[in-house]
Amino acid sequence: MKTIYNDIIPVKGFAAINLFGILFVRKNVIFLTDRIINHETIHTAQMKELGYIGFYVWYLIEWIIKLAIYGKDSYRNISFEREAYSNENNNYYVSHRKKYSFFSYLFKKEVKDESKF
Numbered sequence: 001m002k003t004i005y006n007d008i009i010p011v012k013g014f015a016a017i018n019l020f021g022i023l024f025v026r027k028n029v030i031f032l033t034d035r036i037i038n039h040e041t042i043h044t045a046q047m048k049e050l051g052y053i054g055f056y057v058w059y060l061i062e063w064i065i066k067l068a069i070y071g072k073d074s075y076r077n078i079s080f081e082r083e084a085y086s087n088e089n090n091n092y093y094v095s096h097r098k099k100y101s102f103f104s105y106l107f108k109k110e111v112k113d114e115s116k117f
Contacts, residue, residue, distance in 0.1 A: 001022070002023065010024060018040040020052050034091060038087075038089070046083070062078050080102050
């Protein structure tokens, strides 16, 4: 995965964001952990399954729906994020992941947003 360090993307408070399979990292992040890389690799797999634009359309629609349900905890309750956070510590997850695995995270119980990268 191509990695670009900069001061603009992602916004302050986040270490990295994956946009169209390119990892943008805040310049002040000294070391990208395996956890962060794995989390973003899971998102890349999701993007490829839905087509990159399809992923972002789904993400936005689901975020709006979850915002109405969960308020400030909407981000962590998006199915894509639930899958990525649940499996970010398993470095073999992507190689064994079944296609469209994020579906199983659509209707799970609420997750509290306790940490960001």
